[in-house]
Amino acid sequence: MDANVIDELITDGLTAPSWSNTRPYMVAVASGEVRDRISADLLRRWHAAAGLRSGSILEKIKFVFRPYAWPQSDYPMISAYPEELQPRSRKVGKELYGLLGVARGDKKARDEQWANNYKFFGAPVEVFVFIHKGLDVFAANDAGLFAQNLMLSAHARGLGTCAQGAVAIWSNAVRREFNVPKGYKLIYGIAIGHPTDAVVNGFNAERLPSAEITIGKK
Numbered sequence: 550m551d552a553n554v555i556d557e558l559i560t561d562g563l564t565a566p567s568w569s570n571t572r573p574y575m576v577a578v579a580s581g582e583v584r585d586r587i588s589a590d591l592l593r594r595w596h597a598a599a600g601l602r603s604g605s606i607l608e609k610i611k612f613v614f615r616p617y618a619w620p621q622s623d624y625p626m627i628s629a630y631p632e633e634l635q636p637r638s639r640k641v642g643k644e645l646y647g648l649l650g651v652a653r654g655d656k657k658a659r660d661e662q663w664a665n666n667y668k669f670f671g672a673p674v675e676v677f678v679f680i681h682k683g684l685d686v687f688a689a690n691d692a693g694l695f696a697q698n699l700m701l702s703a704h705a706r707g708l709g710t711c712a713q714g715a716v717a718i719w720s721n722a723v724r725r726e727f728n729v730p731k732g733y734k735l736i737y738g739i740a741i742g743h744p745t746d747a748v749v750n751g752f753n754a755e756r757l758p759s760a761e762i763t764i765g766k767k
């Protein structure tokens with residue numbers, strides 16, 4: 550993908566509003582060999598960690614002796630969603646895996662589907678988004694606005710994107726490739742590529758009715 554296009558997307562991302570105009574985020578753009586190296590590294594870690602989910606004692610022991618598989622995210626990952634949000638997350642998972650023909654109990658197929666995150670879903674470019682820890686949640690908010698504008702710009706150009714929290718589980722796989730300035734933490738990545746006619750690209754996650762998120766109208 551043309552490097553100029555990525556610069557244009559970043560420029561469009563920067564049209565988003567920001568807390569005191571601080572833009573408390575930075576990006577690292579991975580393409581070509583760097584993208585491939587990070588992908589291979591993340592896949593290796595994921596496959597080593599995925600065994601743990603089987604619950605077998607042997608896999609647990611193996612995990613202990615594979616420190617590269619231990620999650621090393623800059624922010625603690627949410628292990629359990631708040632109870633009232635769980636049904637939404639379960640619903641989208643059920644519908645997506647249903648569309649892909651992955652059975653609920655088929656751990657191997659589910660793990661392989663998740664592993665696609667670490668192939669960046671075949672996209673040639675992954676943009677990693679870092680936020681300044683000094684602005685806390687406000688930095689995350691601004692990065693979200695930036696990311697949304699970037700993704701809309703990509704969409705307007707016929708490109709496809711996917712925000713990926715999954716890649717932040719092992720931030721060291723990204724940090725070893727880039728000189729990330731002090732104070733910046735990896736929050737997620739964004740895969741950018743040309744959408745294919747794969748079944749998954751026809752998936753439409755249901756949107757909530759507005760009433761469900763409206764506290765009141767007085």
Ligand SMILES: Cc1cc2nc3c(=O)[nH]c(=O)nc-3n(C[C@H](O)[C@H](O)[C@H](O)COP(=O)(O)O)c2cc1C
Nearest residue numbers: 641666711712713714715716736737752753754755
């Ligand atoms: C911050 C953020 C992180 C996300 N992380 C992932 C991810 O790691 N893997 C993935 O497949 N989708 C990820 N998503 C995509 C959401 O799952 C998706 O937006 C949601 O299910 C609605 O589907 P839609 O955007 O296709 O309509 C993420 C979205 C956001 C905003």
